[in-house]
Amino acid sequence: MTALLTLLALLFEAMLGYPERVFRAIGHPVMWMGALVGALDRGLNREGRLPWQRKLAGVAALLILIAATSGVAYLIQHWLLLMPLGMIPLAALAGTLLAQRSLYAHVEQVAVALEDDGIEAARASVSHIVGRDTAALDEAGVARAAIESLAENFSDGVVAPAFWMMAGGLPGAAAYKAINTADSMIGHHSERYEQFGWASARLDDLVNLPASRLSALFLIIAAYLTPGASASEAFGVVLRDASRHRSPNAGYPEAAVAGALGLALAGPRTYEGKPADGTWIGEGRYGATADDIRAALTLYRRADMVMIGGVAIVALLVVILT
Template sequence: MILSDSLLLLSLALAAEAAVGYPNRLYTAIGHPVTWIGRLIKGLDRALNREAWSFAQRRSAGILALLILLTVTGLAAWVLSALLLPLGLIGILLLAILAGSLIAQRSLHEHVAAVSKGLREGGIDGGRKAVSMIVGRNPQSLDEAGVSRAAIESLAENFSDGIVAPAFWLGLGGLPGAALYKAGNTADSMIGHRTPRHEAFGWAAARFDDLVNLPASRLSALLIIAAAALNSGASPGDALRAVRRDASHHRSPNAGWPEAAMAGALGLRLAGPRVYGDVRVEDRWMGDGRAEATADDIDLTLKLYRTACALLFGLAAGLALLAWFIVR
């Protein structure tokens, strides 16, 4: 697939996913590409992650598992592209629907909006219940400000790795590029943890995810800064300053970029000390504003998010048009 086709596919996928998401009926009937990838990861974990093996052996097994995962996923996506592209516009549209399933604009908006609604209609209990659907930290440890910050942080981070990153690799490599990214990202979420079972086996998945998310995290921060410039109540200058000052201090090499940008844009402090299960994590703050976030801040975050998604679509469509003129 040439670059102009990939960029056209990206534009159509972003538009289709924003409009309809991934229909529940389709999920019930055939599942979702991420669930298919997840089953393969679970199978590789069971087959290759042996507790009796040494740390080095389990790390090598994890590298092998990642290579198998990427090979199977990439080959399947390449075959689908090869079968559908010769069909012309119909094939491109079908590929756009498939590619759109790897992007989560609509579902992320719905989940974060549910936290704002939960706080407004159900108080702290409603907010905790809604936020527990999108974050791994202990919701009972969160007050209203903590619930609001958790929702905003989740949106900022997932804007990068759930929307911008698959879009970046889709535009660069077509459906195989997006599928390979999603496979690595799903592997990181499932096995890329520093637990006794996965510290060695998941090492390759975690490092691969860090690498492929690097360009998208920076682009995400720029999109949030640009979105702040287009929305009253947000500050693009503070967003830029927060990124330059704080992004590199996040424990993740990538998550700090969109989180710092969002914190500065909103005049908030995000990240910082948090509780996962019974474990308190002492992270650095992103931004130097107030920590007392509210449902109103979540709503403004969603406005910035919608604007940033629109800017991403505009960028994709503009590049697709430019590429079309170049290859004519």
């Protein structure tokens, strides 16, 4: 059931995305998760507590978040599967936890801004999808930031929720998105969140580990299928550089894209006015352009199709064997 659910959810989301009318009416499931994270932060992350108390409060908040989101998802899944053709609305709902279409659209906007509207518009566009400071980025910096975001979010926003949906249906994907949302909101190295967000950051690293490696594999296969891209270089850069990234997971898809397209990615950047060191991934060009963003988007679409094909094979095997 979970393989078929994942396949249908991927196809629904790839074709339809998340309708703007629905978003305006009720928001998005990730927004609801974020609201719960914010409420738990306000209620449990109290100043004046000892560090171990704030860390324990963060663990409690994370457990409450996972239990609430996966529990609601389980009840919805159970109820829908009791209905005739209930798999269809269930897959449509599960598709809201994937980001294939929106990820492509957001990164493509950066390429369009670079091509048509100039560097200021491009900086503004890329600022919506990256956490680093963008005000001083040149064209190459904007293009690299967009490509890195595409690679990392292919893992976090597409492959990881699909992986956990395969493993645990709608509850599995919902639990993953809850953890990922918590990490993005409270998993920071700051005075307020260093302790409270510790559990969210550590668990997010763990649950993203399998998807980051799978993402690199899908991108390497996509490079083999893409004229002008190099699968052998992608594989080589992953082996050599992926583990050198500041993130235990983001380096794998970024390394695959860097090698496939002959680029150098990652490297130093600035957050909230503070420089952050970073090792360069890949030995290619630093001077990325809008054309490189377009090439990365092509690679991404083919990697996504490779993943969907793999899920379809698993779903077919399950049907045959059962």
